[in-house]
Amino acid sequence: MLTINVTVLLAVIVVRRLRRRTQARSRFDEKLxxxxxxxxGVLIAPTQAGHGIRNSLGQLASGVTKAGR
Known part of the structure; x- marks a missing residue:
């Protein structure tokens, strides 16, 4: 039996949609x-990968804030 991870499926859809030319998109396409x-994002957030991304972005933001002082 084939199992498809919804998060991976959505990631593939996002990449495919973002690779399209900007001029070819309608407002509905952009909203979708x-x-x-x-x-x-909601599916990734509670996972271990989501926590890692959040921690990395937090460290990056902290470094940028310290560099700006």
Whole structure:
């Protein structure tokens, strides 16, 4: 039996949609892409990878803040 991880499927959809030319997108396409990306973020957030991304971005933001002082 084939099992498809929803997060991986959404990631593939996002990459495919973002590779399209900007001029070819309608407003509906752009809104749909935003909704899909938000759903992907919700699915990634509670995972170990999501925590790692959050920690990395937090360290980056902290470094930028310290460098700006």
């Amino acid at each position: 892409t935003v909704v899909i990306v938000l759903a992907l």
